[in-house]
Amino acid sequence: MTKPRQDRPLRPGRRWSRRELLGTGLLALLAGCGVRRPSGPELQFWTLDLAPKFNDYLHGVIAAWERDNPGLKVRWTDVPWGSVERKLLAAVFARTAPDVVNLNPLFAANLASKGGLLDLGPLLPPEAAGTYLPLIWQASRQAGGQFSIPWYLTARISLSNRDLLDRAGYSQPPGRWEEVPAFAEAVRSRTGKYALFVTVVPDDSAELLESMVQMGVTLQDQRQRAAFNTPAGRRAFAFWTDLYRRGLLPREVVSQGYRRAVELYQSGELALLSSGAEFLRSIQTNAPGIADVTQPGPPLTGPDGLANVAVMNLAVSRQSTKPEQALSFALYLTNAINQARFAEEARVLPSARQALERIKQNLRQEKPANAQEALVRQARLQSVETLGLARVLVPATPGVKRLQAILYRQLQRAMLGQIDSDQALSEAERDWNVYAEARWP
Numbered sequence: 001m002t003k004p005r006q007d008r009p010l011r012p013g014r015r016w017s018r019r020e021l022l023g024t025g026l027l028a029l030l031a032g033c034g035v036r037r038p039s040g041p042e043l044q045f046w047t048l049d050l051a052p053k054f055n056d057y058l059h060g061v062i063a064a065w066e067r068d069n070p071g072l073k074v075r076w077t078d079v080p081w082g083s084v085e086r087k088l089l090a091a092v093f094a095r096t097a098p099d100v101v102n103l104n105p106l107f108a109a110n111l112a113s114k115g116g117l118l119d120l121g122p123l124l125p126p127e128a129a130g131t132y133l134p135l136i137w138q139a140s141r142q143a144g145g146q147f148s149i150p151w152y153l154t155a156r157i158s159l160s161n162r163d164l165l166d167r168a169g170y171s172q173p174p175g176r177w178e179e180v181p182a183f184a185e186a187v188r189s190r191t192g193k194y195a196l197f198v199t200v201v202p203d204d205s206a207e208l209l210e211s212m213v214q215m216g217v218t219l220q221d222q223r224q225r226a227a228f229n230t231p232a233g234r235r236a237f238a239f240w241t242d243l244y245r246r247g248l249l250p251r252e253v254v255s256q257g258y259r260r261a262v263e264l265y266q267s268g269e270l271a272l273l274s275s276g277a278e279f280l281r282s283i284q285t286n287a288p289g290i291a292d293v294t295q296p297g298p299p300l301t302g303p304d305g306l307a308n309v310a311v312m313n314l315a316v317s318r319q320s321t322k323p324e325q326a327l328s329f330a331l332y333l334t335n336a337i338n339q340a341r342f343a344e345e346a347r348v349l350p351s352a353r354q355a356l357e358r359i360k361q362n363l364r365q366e367k368p369a370n371a372q373e374a375l376v377r378q379a380r381l382q383s384v385e386t387l388g389l390a391r392v393l394v395p396a397t398p399g400v401k402r403l404q405a406i407l408y409r410q411l412q413r414a415m416l417g418q419i420d421s422d423q424a425l426s427e428a429e430r431d432w433n434v435y436a437e438a439r440w441p
Helices: 026-030 055-068 081-093 105-113 134-139 162-168 177-191 207-214 231-245 258-266 279-286 288-292 323-333 336-346 353-365 371-389 400-415 421-439
Strands: 042-048 073-079 100-103 149-155 157-161 272-275 294-297 307-316
Touching: 042 081, 042 323, 055 073, 055 323, 055 336, 073 081, 081 105, 100 105, 100 323, 105 307, 105 400, 134 149, 134 307, 149 323, 149 336, 149 371, 157 162, 157 279, 157 371, 162 177, 162 294, 177 231, 207 231, 207 400, 231 400, 231 421, 258 272, 258 279, 279 288, 279 294, 279 371, 288 294, 294 371, 307 323, 307 371, 336 353, 353 371, 400 421
Parallel strands: 042 073, 042 100
Antiparallel strands: 100 307, 149 307, 157 272, 157 294
């Protein structure tokens, strides 16, 4: 799944940023202004980039729910990921917002914070929370309310190049960030290659920000002010600054994103790649020789062993005239049976506990047809095992992408030798607090 791109204009000749959209009179519309769109016999349901590949699956689930709920129809609309925010805001403006919408966590958090999503807590059956993985369910909460239902998940694992590991003197890659400097030094000195690539491009991967959390850094306090200028934060900034200045990270981590990590791994220049299990298929196609020496393993973590997981959610618009039915459909779509089916088809992971157990059992019983499929099966099993100690490391709170950009820009300065790492962290603290105080007085 790709990341959402920059917002597009709502009308010709004017480009609105997300902050402007969520900071203008549209906020009143997001909150509904006490007015709901006209009632009708249909539930409007939006998803992100699932058509046409999953048409049969979703049409089947919709038809089954409609049979159990006579008199109601579900109208499904699939929206390209890069345009969902623009289209949803336009629908809110026209009071035609969907009843149920599949959102990425960041945009869902923004809408929830502005009153655009319904707090599902009062409508949820008592047993609902127990159906899902506890840490994943908690990630869908904000300010004491349950604003979404978790749907499908992806978890990163480590893919390592066995040849480079052997030449560096390692039988297994490191499991903790604290072990990375020695590993990176061994790979660089003995093979001439690099151990890993973690980008510091502000609008790209959040992996480095997640690593800071794994290293014990708290990003924000309860008032959204900076909480990262601490001994743990200084150690984390010094960690990445030192790796870069010692030449143990590719120079382009400050200028190129995650795509460059993929290119380097597939060309045999990188010992370790953080990736989803299914990405192995791309490596098998694009670089079969590298795939043959690739070994799936657990992701890098901090001392507590917690890994990161990405969550896709279902939310109910506050404009919905049928909130109970909308929630019923969201719960049906994410029940264990339907999640297990979708996880098998989409090669993702389910958030429902029973569905995850079913996927795990199926993988253990699976008999791959060849070595390539056996490798993908091993990687998928590793992803399932990773969920046992996985949570959303960087909660999708409003402004979190701005926080990432501020931290990354200051860390870039430290890496490039413009300032020392402690000063860079202090500058990041100041920059974020200026922004936070203006947004949350």
